Amino acid sequence: MLMDREFRKGLDECLGRLSRGDDVRSCLEAYPKYAERLEPYLRAASTLRGLSVPRPSAGAQQSARRRLLNAVTGDGPLPRAGGLTWVPAPLLRAGTVAVALLMFMIAAIGASAALGGGDAVNGVLNALHLPSPIGGDKHGDEEGVELRGRVISVSRFGFALLSEGDVLFVRYSDDTKFEDADGEPISREELAPGMDVFVRATPRDTERYFDARFVRIGEAHPTPTPEPEPTATPEPTATAEPVITPAPTAQPTPEPTPTPTEKPRRTPPPSPTDTPAPTADVTPSP
Amino acid sequence: MQDALAFPGARDAEAELIERAKASDRAAWDEIFDRHYEPVFVFVFCRVGDRAAAEDLVADVFVEAWRGIRGFDYRGVPLISWLYRIARNLTADFLRKRSRVKVQALEDGWSGIPHTEDQAELIVVWQTVAAAFRKLTGEQQLVLVSRFVEGLTLAETAALLGKKENAIKALEFRALRSVRRILGGQGVAV
Numbered sequence: 257m258l259m260d261r262e263f264r265k266g267l268d269e270c271l272g273r274l275s276r277g278d279d280v281r282s283c284l285e286a287y288p289k290y291a292e293r294l295e296p297y298l299r300a301a302s303t304l305r306g307l308s309v310p311r312p313s314a315g316a317q318q319s320a321r322r323r324l325l326n327a328v329t330g331d332g333p334l335p336r337a338g339g340l341t342w343v344p345a346p347l348l349r350a351g352t353v354a355v356a357l358l359m360f361m362i363a364a365i366g367a368s369a370a371l372g373g374g375d376a377v378n379g380v381l382n383a384l385h386l387p388s389p390i391g392g393d394k395h396g397d398e399e400g401v402e403l404r405g406r407v408i409s410v411s412r413f414g415f416a417l418l419s420e421g422d423v424l425f426v427r428y429s430d431d432t433k434f435e436d437a438d439g440e441p442i443s444r445e446e447l448a449p450g451m452d453v454f455v456r457a458t459p460r461d462t463e464r465y466f467d468a469r470f471v472r473i474g475e476a477h478p479t480p481t482p483e484p485e486p487t488a489t490p491e492p493t494a495t496a497e498p499v500i501t502p503a504p505t506a507q508p509t510p511e512p513t514p515t516p517t518e519k520p521r522r523t524p525p526p527s528p529t530d531t532p533a534p535t536a537d538v539t540p541s542p
Numbered sequence: 543m544q545d546a547l548a549f550p551g552a553r554d555a556e557a558e559l560i561e562r563a564k565a566s567d568r569a570a571w572d573e574i575f576d577r578h579y580e581p582v583f584v585f586v587f588c589r590v591g592d593r594a595a596a597e598d599l600v601a602d603v604f605v606e607a608w609r610g611i612r613g614f615d616y617r618g619v620p621l622i623s624w625l626y627r628i629a630r631n632l633t634a635d636f637l638r639k640r641s642r643v644k645v646q647a648l649e650d651g652w653s654g655i656p657h658t659e660d661q662a663e664l665i666v667v668w669q670t671v672a673a674a675f676r677k678l679t680g681e682q683q684l685v686l687v688s689r690f691v692e693g694l695t696l697a698e699t700a701a702l703l704g705k706k707e708n709a710i711k712a713l714e715f716r717a718l719r720s721v722r723r724i725l726g727g728q729g730v731a732v
Contacts, residue, residue: 268711275693297715300722304690307671310593312583312600320601321575327608328571 266290270298274305400469403455410447414468417455422464426455429467437474447473553618560616563608575604578622581692582629588687589633591672599636603629619704630680637676674724682717685710 267290270283280298284291403426405419414427434442447453453473457466562570582603587596606628614624675683681703688694688702689710700707 264711264715267715271689271714275689275695296722296726297718300718300725301690303725304671304686304721305693307667307691309584309587309691312580312593312597316594316597316601317579320579320597320604321572323601324571324575324604324608325568327605328566328568330566 263290263293267294267297270294271301274298274301400456400458401466403457403466405453405455407447407449407451407453409449415447417453424464424466426457426466426468426471429458429469432468433470435470435472437472439472442473447471556621557616560611560614560621563611564614566608571604571608574607574621578625579604581622582625584691585626585684585687586629586633587668587672588675588691589630589672589683590636591668591670595636595640599629599632602632606632620702623702623704626684627680630683670725671721674721677724678717678720682713682720685713686717686721689714 266287270287273283273286274280280295280302283298284295287294403417403419403424405417405424408416408418408423410416414425417424417426428444432444434444434447436442451473453471455466455471456469458469459466559570559573563574579600583596583600586599586603587593590596590599603625607625610628614621675686678686684703685699688699689696694702696707696710700710703710705713
């Protein structure tokens with residue numbers, strides 16, 4: 257019992273010395289009688305003390321403060337910036353791609369159905385860029401092809417184009433230029449579903465997938481529409497109504513890698529001397 | 543004994559701050575945030591070993607604190623003890639949800655692939671330490687974080703937890719023994 261008390265006293269003193277910057281070895285030398293027992297405790301303490309805690313990013317701190325103050329001032333707390341942080345990043349990325357693909361497929365199905373000439377399945381196959389023979393002037397030379405059609409949906413990667421009954425995907429390349437009908441430069445953001453466009457592009461690995469060199473917006477849509485048979489009583493003709501699909505906006509943005517820095521130290525907390533225990537601490541249950 | 547409330551009126555100041563916070567005083571919450579954001583972050587980080595997750599959780603802690611402040615009865619134990627308690631609950635909830643996702647990339651929360659071997663090693667060590675911490679009781683975790691990660695004195699830690707110094711020593715002793723056993727068993731040099 258006495259030995260245990262001495263050991264605990266030695267441990268306290270050694271922990272105090274570690275906190276003042278001494279190393280484990282010098283502490284053990286000061287207590288040779290208990291060195292063997294002390295060592296594992298001091299090493300554990302020293303390991304913890306030597307760990308550097310990354311600092312929270314300034315952005316996260318600002319955002320947290322904003323959320324709090326919005327709640328306080330009655331604007332309501334902002335939604336969490338990273339509400340799904342427990343989901344592994346690769347899963348989130350895969351999910352984003354899947355959603356984008358799904359939206360694109362829905363747009364393709366709608367467009368195909370609206371055309372009347374192709375069925376929904378064909379629209380899906382087109383959207384998935386499965387190669388299938390297509391004719392017409394989409395086959396240009398190696399340098400590029402010219403495509404005319406109507407924009408079905410727009411994403412940050414490119415846009416789906418309904419052209420001569422085919423749904424094509426035109427991906428922006430680094431040097432894609434956007435022009436209006438008069439050849440004046442305009443921004444990519446002006447591209448929207450339902451617009452008629454003229455695209456000069458380069459075929460990629462399949463015949464449904466192109467890289468845009470430039471996109472001219474406002475060109476008259478040249479896709480031939482089926483002419484109604486002259487009859488005594490004209491029937492209404494189906495016009496292709498493009499399905500407007502919102503473009504996916506979620507973009508995984510890389511964050512800077514945190515650099516471990518010095519541990520944040522705080523000011524000492526208050527020390528109650530005659531403190532009764534708290535009675536009604538509110539602890540939100542999870 | 544280093545005691546932030548040792549000077550006259552300090553405790554009144556804390557009580558007044560809490561009263562202002564209860565009245566949804568923006569400046570009071572700004573002050574609470576400034577004082578306690580980093581310590582709460584360190585505590586949460588030590589439990590989850592994941593910076594991004596810790597940042598989100600700490601943001602939630604303060605919003606939860608605002609929601610619950612009206613029921614908080616200040617009797618001398620510092621506000622931060624209460625914040626730690628909220629943090630512990632939210633973190634436990636988070637860890638339960640995360641445990642349902644079987645695979646978690648090592649670098650999650652460290653925002654990508656580590657750039658250096660040192661960084662990679664630090665990530666491994668922190669994930670191991672965090673796992674070890676989670677096997678301790680809440681009070682033991684708080685003692686270790688306060689004493690060895692934040693470098694508070696025994697007296698400061700005792701004040702933080704509203705306990706006597708001897709109780710902190712006992713907690714510290716048992717916590718160190720457990721951590722040493724867990725870390726040693728997982729190949730982290732201790």
